[in-house]
Amino acid sequence: MDNNFSGTPFTNHSVPYYYQIADLLRRRIEQGELPPGSKIPKELDLAKMFGVSRVPVRQALSLLVSDGLLHRYRGHGTFVSEDLKPPKMLNLTGIAEEYLSHGMEGELRLLSVRNSSPSPQLADFLGLTPSDEITHIQRTRMVEGVPFCYVNNYVSAEIGNKIPRPDYAKRSLLKIFERRLRIKIGEINQTIEARTADKEIASLLSIGLMAPVMYVETSVHSGDGTPLEFSQIFYRGDRFKYSVNQLP
Numbered sequence: 022m023d024n025n026f027s028g029t030p031f032t033n034h035s036v037p038y039y040y041q042i043a044d045l046l047r048r049r050i051e052q053g054e055l056p057p058g059s060k061i062p063k064e065l066d067l068a069k070m071f072g073v074s075r076v077p078v079r080q081a082l083s084l085l086v087s088d089g090l091l092h093r094y095r096g097h098g099t100f101v102s103e104d105l106k107p108p109k110m111l112n113l114t115g116i117a118e119e120y121l122s123h124g125m126e127g128e129l130r131l132l133s134v135r136n137s138s139p140s141p142q143l144a145d146f147l148g149l150t151p152s153d154e155i156t157h158i159q160r161t162r163m164v165e166g167v168p169f170c171y172v173n174n175y176v177s178a179e180i181g182n183k184i185p186r187p188d189y190a191k192r193s194l195l196k197i198f199e200r201r202l203r204i205k206i207g208e209i210n211q212t213i214e215a216r217t218a219d220k221e222i223a224s225l226l227s228i229g230l231m232a233p234v235m236y237v238e239t240s241v242h243s244g245d246g247t248p249l250e251f252s253q254i255f256y257r258g259d260r261f262k263y264s265v266n267q268l269p
Contacts, residue, residue, distance in 0.1 A: 038073050039080035040167050044259075046081065050090050050101055061091060061099040131190040132159040136178045146240060147177050147248050156181020158189055161225060171225045173253040180249070194250055195241070205244035212238040215258075222255050233258030 049055045062070070067078045082099055085091040092102045139147065139155040147155065158174040158181075174194050180202070188197050198204040214236045223230045235256040241249045 037077070037080075037166050038071075039077035039084065040165070042067070042071055042073075042077060042081035043084045046085060047088075047090060050085075055101050057101050057103045059101045061101070063098070128163040129190050129192070130161045130163055131186075132161065134158050134181070134186055134189060136181065139175075143175055143251060146251055147175070149177060154178035156184075158194070160189065168226045168257065170254055170256045171222060172255075175251045176249065194252075198241075198243075198249060204249065206249075207242045207244040207246060209242070210240045214238075216255075218255070226255065226257050228257060228259075 046055070046061075055061075061067075061082070064075045064078045064082070068075045071078065082091060082093075086093060086099075090102055091099050093099050134156065136154045136156050138151070139149050139153065143149070143155055144151060144153070149155070154177075156176050156178050158172075158176075160172045160174070162169045162172065176194070183202060184197055188201065192200075195206055198206060216234050216236045217231045218226065218228055218234050220230060222228075222234060223232060226232075226234070228234075235258060237252075237254040237256065239250075239252045239254065241252075243249050
């Protein structure tokens with residue numbers, strides 16, 4: 022194994038060091054730079070390479086062991102697994118189902134909530150006049166302290182002003198609609214695109230510039246067909262998988 026880890030992996034100091042170390046090792050394994058059966062340097066050696074204590078190194082190796090990429094042999098060291106397992110990813114049978122269930126464990130971080138004038142497209146969708154306002158909510162969803170997705174939500178200010186600010190950091194808008202506002206959810210329409218991260222998205226998701234992301238555009242209606250919400254979601258490409266079952 023080439024032990025030269027030139028360049029620090031710590032591109033974002035808000036993301037735990039152990040995760041960034043694990044991400045660098047994972048990429049080297051997936052790209053074939055660390056082939057199956059190759060030995061990983063000792064924790065102390067890795068700590069010196071990365072300029073950190075042994076604690077984040079041990080956490081990173083443990084994460085990769087749990088992902089099936091590394092295997093520990095007592096008295097011999099840590100090796101890249103001979104029978105590599107696919108990395109743990111979000112497995113979806115349909116994004117609309119995930120949007121409704123929001124079963125992911127993690128934390129919602131509220132970045133901002135503000136009222137502003139709507140764009141012509143948003144005004145048209147939400148049935149607003151140019152003099153009406155919208156509420157724009159920006160949040161990130163974290164999983165194990167690492168950004169998983171970045172979300173822009175847009176609702177009419179008439180609805181947005183009814184929602185206490187702390188609610189935005191606790192639950193999805195769909196749950197807020199149903200539980201706090203007692204609005205029945207109806208049709209949900211979504212468009213999915215493969216994109217690359219620009220500077221803003223890369224920074225928010227702690228990924229590299231031009232890294233792959235999954236972009237999901239969603240419009241939500243109430244049970245009686247009234248437009249409620251428009252959202253833009255950017256998912257990290259390395260933690261997202263979308264599965265479709267097609268009937269003959």
